[in-house]
Amino acid sequence: MDSLVSIITPNYNSEKFIAQTLQSIRAQTYKNWELIIVDDCSTDKSLDIIEEYSKIDKRIKFLKLSENSGAAVARNKAIKEANGNFIAFLDSDDLWLPKKLEKQLAFMVHNNYNLTYTSYNIISENDVAPKKTVFCKPELNYKQMLYSNKIGCLTAMYNSANLGKIYMPEIRKRQDYALWLKILKKEKMAYGFQEVLAFYRVRSNSISNNKMEMLKWNWILYKKVEKLSYFESLFYVTSNILNKIF
Template sequence: MKNNIVSIITPLYNSENFIKKTLESVKAQTYENWEMIIVDDVSTDNGVKIVKKYAKQDSRIKLIQLDKNSGGAVARNIAIEAARGKYIAFLDSDDLWHPEKLEKQISFMQENAYSFTFTKYRQMSENGDLLNKYIEVPKKVSYRQFLLKNPIGCLTAIYDSNKLGKIYMPNIRKRQDYALWLKILKQEKNGYGLNENLAYYRLRQSSVSSNKRSLIKYQWKLYREIEKLNLLESIFYMGCVISQKIFGIK
């Protein structure tokens, strides 16, 4: 029996400046029945040393080190494979959680029998200053609605592996989390949003998500190669994405 353990999936790559605060935000959770599986993708900094120190102090923190650099999707999938929890949650090595994040979100799932949920979150600068930018979430989202727009921050998502089984990320360089949510929504009719700010997303200069042109390229790849949409469908959804990303149309 998995006893409502939350398995926190964290890829690590050259995040020595941030991983300590990420670990502290997990250790501060009021919901204590968790394990944190950190998969290092061959970092060249001191991030692994920091994780090892925390893992020695808290057996709930587990470190897996890859032999070769394989990318975020592979790192996350290895962590998912190793997970023992009923619930699979995601937190990148530079992001933070509110102390009541797990407690409130797991209660939200249990009280409503939801299998896939996400929450509102707030952005912060690279140095950790909180910004006046909140990402609101809808109460409910379906597969078709999700093709139009991804309202889910990876750092907020949780799915129930008892009900859905373990679901893995497609091995693509970008939009891998988006692709995972689409996989889940093919299986589960809806995802459900808890519109309460429970996480903090760090905006980094080097973030792959900062390049809009590149994101659009991978969005097309997602529609055509991963979701296998026909050409007309892909053009329609791509037009919606371009309107949102380039022109700010919602």
């Protein structure tokens, strides 16, 4: 099993976390990877940190956008540059456990799965200790995913050799959710590897932590991207709210 895995990482002002993220990638037991980081016009010192790491590890490729465009544009630029048979995602403040790539890739290759994800722990902005564990569903199809996004972006991997490169809709938020839905229109199922292999960091200033913003972007996803009817969109936005509550 020597397939190249392309890791997609958008960066925006993550100087506090990016070194730890990069270290978690470099600590992977599976070594045949390339990391493509695309910076979205950061104004902090994260650029210097990434450049230093790219000098000491040639597997790290560092690209920059000319204007602030959002994570979807950054991720799509990285996907375009990717050379791997598999494409994985990790944001610039999240972490992987050392055997993440090794175990998930073996799971995909052995079963011939094209889209997979894993369980993960949630950590706070300043605390590495797990606050909550999100156990993944064993299987997910398109219809199930419409009710709520059950795939953590930091855990997802798809087989680009089999599916081709699939890009995210260039919306400011929920673009990862939209990508899984797009893939599941081609694939009958996505499959979950039950073991915890990643850490998702909740940041106080993130859009995903703003409930009203998320309502807006869920609506845009269902109505404009998935092109569901007004009532279908309202139904699934409501189901997302209920899933968050219960």
